[in-house]
Amino acid sequence: MTIPDDALTILRTRSLSGVLEREIEKAILGGEIPPGKRVNENHLAIRFGTSRGPVREALRALEGLGLVELVPNRGVFIRQPAVEEAIEIYDVRTVLFGLAGKLLAERVSEAEVARLRDYLEQMEAAARHRDFDRYYPLNLAFHEFIIDACGNGTLAAQYRGLVKKLHLFRARSLVQGGGLEVSNSEHREMVEAIAARDPERAQCAHSDHVARAKARLLAAYRKAEAPPSRLTS
Template structure:
């Protein structure tokens, strides 16, 4: 559990990768804070504090903030600054409907042309998530879940699909955590993951497409039920 009230406490310049541009460093840092729940809907993004922690100037941070605004994660409030966007349930539903269609296509593509290595990696992640479920460790489960879905879409071997899907799920970071905070929900979620990887292992394109769509649709139901 996070001990500090400072949402930026886990960041430092030590995480900087030299090949990244400074604005990309800042952008990924803010995305990470939103993904792990340190920055929540309605929170203000403190550009000065973030720049200081990352050891960069405010310019790249400001550029990253504007990029995230265009991506739909942040919203500008006149004379107040930039805030994490509050995504409505209706907006989330629209995004989940599109995500479901893309996920179904990805499942079909992976079953047809995904590599055995890709599928084995996904199976291993499901096993890791089982361990998190057994410990009622929602935080670890959420992190592994993000990794699972990122690798899942990457295994489809379609860069256009991957780019479109990632734009959608970045906005859904604003709400996805709240559907997975209960032990009951993470258990059901991983059972659905197991159905997906079983279909992929069998190279059953129809079953993989169906399992992917059902998982995404159920994900939205968990968010809606969480209120």
């Protein structure tokens, strides 16, 4: 690359269609426009006070991220991942997060280890008090930190894209309630492996963590799907 990443990000944000891309993405991920629904170019253009050109450009960019689907002459629709796709995403996330753990274990600094331990402590405190509102953002930041600190920007970009897509999966919310302590014991093993600078162990700990999250999601999903009609199963 000729241009540094951060400078580029700033510049991209300044461009109109760049801003639109982020705003529309926010509207989609925030659930303002529900999955499956058609997006109206005109409404968006009016809402943001621009013409339809930049809106269309932004939507084409979001298509590349897999958040919307373009159907010729009918418009763009918010994507609605089926369970099968959610499983696919979790499988890919599993190996990506495993790689992040491995790479981080190879290069982690003392300061970063301290930071990880701090996250862990705060999460454990929140879990003990069953304070989910505090736990959730901490959990998010903890994972983000690992993805960023591993030093592989390509991995980070891909991982973030997958997480965004998962936000469109309707059953995602199912898993949020359960397993605060379970999840945290996995976090502890991850941090220990990183602190020990053991890449292989870290890779296992990290990929296992996501694999178990997948299992928890699927269990919750099947539980929510099956009971209404037991005869069909």
